[in-house]
Amino acid sequence: MIKEIITEDIRDIIKDTKKLVVKFYGEYCQPCKMMDPIIVQAHEELDYDIVKVCTDDFPNDVEDFEISNVPTFIVFEDGKEKGRFFGAMPKASFVNKVNEL
Numbered sequence: 001m002i003k004e005i006i007t008e009d010i011r012d013i014i015k016d017t018k019k020l021v022v023k024f025y026g027e028y029c030q031p032c033k034m035m036d037p038i039i040v041q042a043h044e045e046l047d048y049d050i051v052k053v054c055t056d057d058f059p060n061d062v063e064d065f066e067i068s069n070v071p072t073f074i075v076f077e078d079g080k081e082k083g084r085f086f087g088a089m090p091k092a093s094f095v096n097k098v099n100e101l
Contacts, residue, residue, distance in 0.1 A: 005053045010061055015079045019048040021098055024065065024072040026055050031088035032071040042094045048075070073100045 014020060021045070023039060025032035043050055055062045055070060065074065074084045075098055083101035 003049070003051045005051055005058070009054055010051070010058070013051055014076050016090045017049050017076070018078060020076045021046070021048045021050045022065075022074045022076065023050065023052045024055055024070055024074070025052060026070045029070045033088075034088045035052070035071050035094075038089075038091045038094055042091050042098075045095050046098055048098060073097070 009024065012087075014022070019038075023035070029043075039050055053061055055067060061067070065072075069086045071088065072084060072086050073094075075082045085097045089097075
């Protein structure tokens with residue numbers, strides 16, 4: 001599943017999802033836009049759900065999750081952060097980073 005967060009509390013989704021990648025992005029961010037088709041393709045190879053959170057729409061989440069760069073990808077398992085990484089990259093690199101955490 002790839003889902004755009006519109007009104008839900010990301011904390012509930014993190015808590016209720018066994019394996020999750022959260023993409024924090026900005027509407028203005030070209031590298032963020034470049035990653036959209038890549039995460040769709042990568043999703044087919046990963047055993048993770050993926051959600052996208054717009055930093056413009058959820059400024060409190062930006063502060064709470066200490067987001068300083070976009071795109072930022074945070075990997076969660078069983079509600080706990082396993083790690084994070086930043087920036088645009090090819091699909092293979094994205095899949096490797098998620099699986100290595």
